[in-house]
Amino acid sequence: MKVFLKTYGCQMNERDSEALAGMLVRRGHELVTREEEAEVLLFNTCSVRDQAERKAVGKVGFMKKLKAERPELIIGILGCMAQNRGAELLRELPHLDLVLGTGQLHRLPELVEEIRRTRERRCEVEPGSEVLTGMGVHQLAPGTFRASMAITRGCNRFCSYCIVPYVRGRELSRMPEDCLAEARELAANGVRELLLLGQNVAAYGLGGDVNPPPPGYSPFAELLSRIAEIPGIERIRFTSPYITYFNDKLIETIAETPKICRALHLPLQSGSDRILRAMNRQYTAGRYREIVGQLQARMPEATFSTDVIVGFPGETAEDFDATRELMNEVAFDQAFIFKFSPRPGTRAAELADSVPQAVKEERNQLLLADLEQRVRRALATLVGTTQEVLVEGVSPRNPGRWTGRTSTARVVHFNPEPGLTPGRLRQVRITRAGAVSLFGELLPEPTRN
Numbered sequence: 282m283k284v285f286l287k288t289y290g291c292q293m294n295e296r297d298s299e300a301l302a303g304m305l306v307r308r309g310h311e312l313v314t315r316e317e318e319a320e321v322l323l324f325n326t327c328s329v330r331d332q333a334e335r336k337a338v339g340k341v342g343f344m345k346k347l348k349a350e351r352p353e354l355i356i357g358i359l360g361c362m363a364q365n366r367g368a369e370l371l372r373e374l375p376h377l378d379l380v381l382g383t384g385q386l387h388r389l390p391e392l393v394e395e396i397r398r399t400r401e402r403r404c405e406v407e408p409g410s411e412v413l414t415g416m417g418v419h420q421l422a423p424g425t426f427r428a429s430m431a432i433t434r435g436c437n438r439f440c441s442y443c444i445v446p447y448v449r450g451r452e453l454s455r456m457p458e459d460c461l462a463e464a465r466e467l468a469a470n471g472v473r474e475l476l477l478l479g480q481n482v483a484a485y486g487l488g489g490d491v492n493p494p495p496p497g498y499s500p501f502a503e504l505l506s507r508i509a510e511i512p513g514i515e516r517i518r519f520t521s522p523y524i525t526y527f528n529d530k531l532i533e534t535i536a537e538t539p540k541i542c543r544a545l546h547l548p549l550q551s552g553s554d555r556i557l558r559a560m561n562r563q564y565t566a567g568r569y570r571e572i573v574g575q576l577q578a579r580m581p582e583a584t585f586s587t588d589v590i591v592g593f594p595g596e597t598a599e600d601f602d603a604t605r606e607l608m609n610e611v612a613f614d615q616a617f618i619f620k621f622s623p624r625p626g627t628r629a630a631e632l633a634d635s636v637p638q639a640v641k642e643e644r645n646q647l648l649l650a651d652l653e654q655r656v657r658r659a660l661a662t663l664v665g666t667t668q669e670v671l672v673e674g675v676s677p678r679n680p681g682r683w684t685g686r687t688s689t690a691r692v693v694h695f696n697p698e699p700g701l702t703p704g705r706l707r708q709v710r711i712t713r714a715g716a717v718s719l720f721g722e723l724l725p726e727p728t729r730n
Contacts, residue, residue, distance in 0.1 A: 282355075282397065283311050285319035289337050290327025292520065293478050294360060296429040298325045301359070301389050303418035308390040312420075316347075321355045321393055323379075326362035328448045331624055334362050341374055348376040355396055357381060359389070361448040365626065368404045382406030383434070383449050387415025413455050417463045421470060426671075426704030428472045432460050432504065433479030437490050438523060440550075441561045442590065442621070442629040445480055454485050457504055461511070468513035473704045474671060475508065477519040483526035492563060493525040501526070502534035509540040515706055516671060516688065520546045521588075525564050527572045536579035543580055544614075544690035547573065548588040552607035553600035556593050560629070566607055573611050584659075584689040586615035589648065592641030593621045594632035601644050608648065612655050614690070618648050653716070660691070660714035667710050667724065668693060674703040684718075685709070692718040 284305055288298040301323075302312055313319050324341055327333040341358060348354050357379030358370055364382035371377055378396050381389060385405040392403055413434060421428060435450040436443075464475060479485060484492075486500025508517055517540050524547055535541045547569075551557050554565045576583060589604060608616065620641040623630040670685035670693050677684075683697040685707070695709050701723075709721040 282320040282393070283313045283318055284321040284323060284393075285313050285316050286323045286325065287340075288325045289333050290325075290329060290361070292429060292476070293431065293480070294325055294327055296431050296478055297360065297386060297416065299420050299429070300416040300418045301325070301386060303420035304387070304390050305393075306420060307418065308394070310390070310393075320353070321357070323357045323359055323389075325359045328361035328365045328444050329624075330619075331622065334365075337362055338370075338374070341377060345374075345376045355379065355393060357389075357393070359386060361444075364406050364448040365444065367406045371402055371404055378402050380404040380406065384409040384412055387412045408450050410453055413453055414459055417459065419467065419470075421467075421472075424471070424703060426471055427474040427476070428467050429476040429478055430460065430463055430467070431455075431478045433482060433485050436480035437484070438481060438492075438563065439561060441559065442593070442624060442627055444624050444626055447626055449480060452481065452484055452488075454488070454500075457486070457500075457507065460504060461507055464508050464511055464514065468511050471513075471704065473513065473706075474516040474518065475514055477505075477508075477517065479519075480521070481523045481526070482519050483522035483531060492523075494528050494530075496529040499526075499528055499530040499534070502531045505534055505541060506538060509538050514540065516540060516542050518542045518544065521548060522546070524548070524569050524572055527576065532572075532575055532579060535576075542688045542690065543583040544586065544688065545576065545583060546586045546588075549604070549607065549611075550588060550590050551593065551596075551600065552604035553596070556596055556600050556604075559595060559632075560590075560593065566603065570607070570610070582689060584614040584691070585611055586617075586690075587611075587613050588617045588619070590619050590621050591644040591648065592636035592638075594629060594635050596621075596636055605648060605651065609651055609655070612659065613652065614656060614659060616648065616652050618645055618652075620645050657714075657716060660717075660719055663691070663711050663719060664714050665711065667708050668719070668721070670695075670707055670709045672701060672703050672705045672707055694718060694720050695723045698723055 286298055288294050324337055326337040344356050355378045359381045363380045370380050433454045435452045436446045437452045439446050483501050487494055550560055550562055552566045623634055668687045670687055672685045676682040676694055682694045684694050686692055693709050708724040710724055711719050711721040713720040
């Protein structure tokens, strides 16, 4: 059958969709890029923000007319929203055939084929651990040198604003050998940069409700070390960790393993201890500073990105100022800044949304302006340096230039040379800094004897 698969939301959803696409192709199905061509329409959804759910429901709602014209069409909602709303979606959308939750995604091909055979609607939202090993399939385009690999699913932290533990379940970690086998297969197929994924990726292998882990024990650090030993893997990134899992063992491993990229994503959410407690973030701003300081001491070249929520219920001007001060102190290179909106099903949704929307917008703009200034200053300091760049290919904005990325996740533009191919590590001398990226000259490769 011809299948159209659309993804909403985060990198984890994108990875799930890639695995689902690979599983469908292996069962003989064909992926198409146009809804009109498809015999099966699948929507892999996100529930982190209410707007994402509404958008997905609206999209599937528009399919009602198409289903009336083509009754044999199979329409399915997958992922977090399916897990969150379950059979309610079948009642709300009578033209919907399949609701498939996060714990049953690995069963997609068999369920699609069963619905085609029986024409019976299905809702499968039971939790399950088989999804851990059943989603290791990849659908890589020719020449792909970058890939993602999920090593954990679910979360145990229960931040008061977050729906993830309810729709993704409790933390589960894959076995090390399962992860290593997938990483070796990816390397054998040309992957040079590997992104490790998890709702709390640094909690890999700990089990239970450990927070923080003992100073000298980090299964995640051990996995990072073993992946770094795989021939062909040149760079390792990971997202998203929880700050308190950066113990001595993990910090030492990152610092002493050159293949682990020096761009670290450390969600902050707020710089105010009072707001952090209301968010159930289980650390203080002081502890966050300490851990960042340890990372900076071991890796002065490292860059940091973060997630921040402005306008959380009860956030005062003083709370916001504490967030702004900490962000400037750490000098984040990138920040995903969200204006708080209540998420039904979370504890924060029960709180009065007390910060006016105009104030949220003002605070959001202040943090964005700070970020722009920090990035400009940081990029300017790199002019005249030589940076190792993973070549990505032709620049999307200028076909005459190529682009690449440093270990610190900074984008570099340069003029290519004959025979250059994506996925190569090359040295680039930086000649100019722009507002968000760098420009430089590709240096000749060293002569090999």
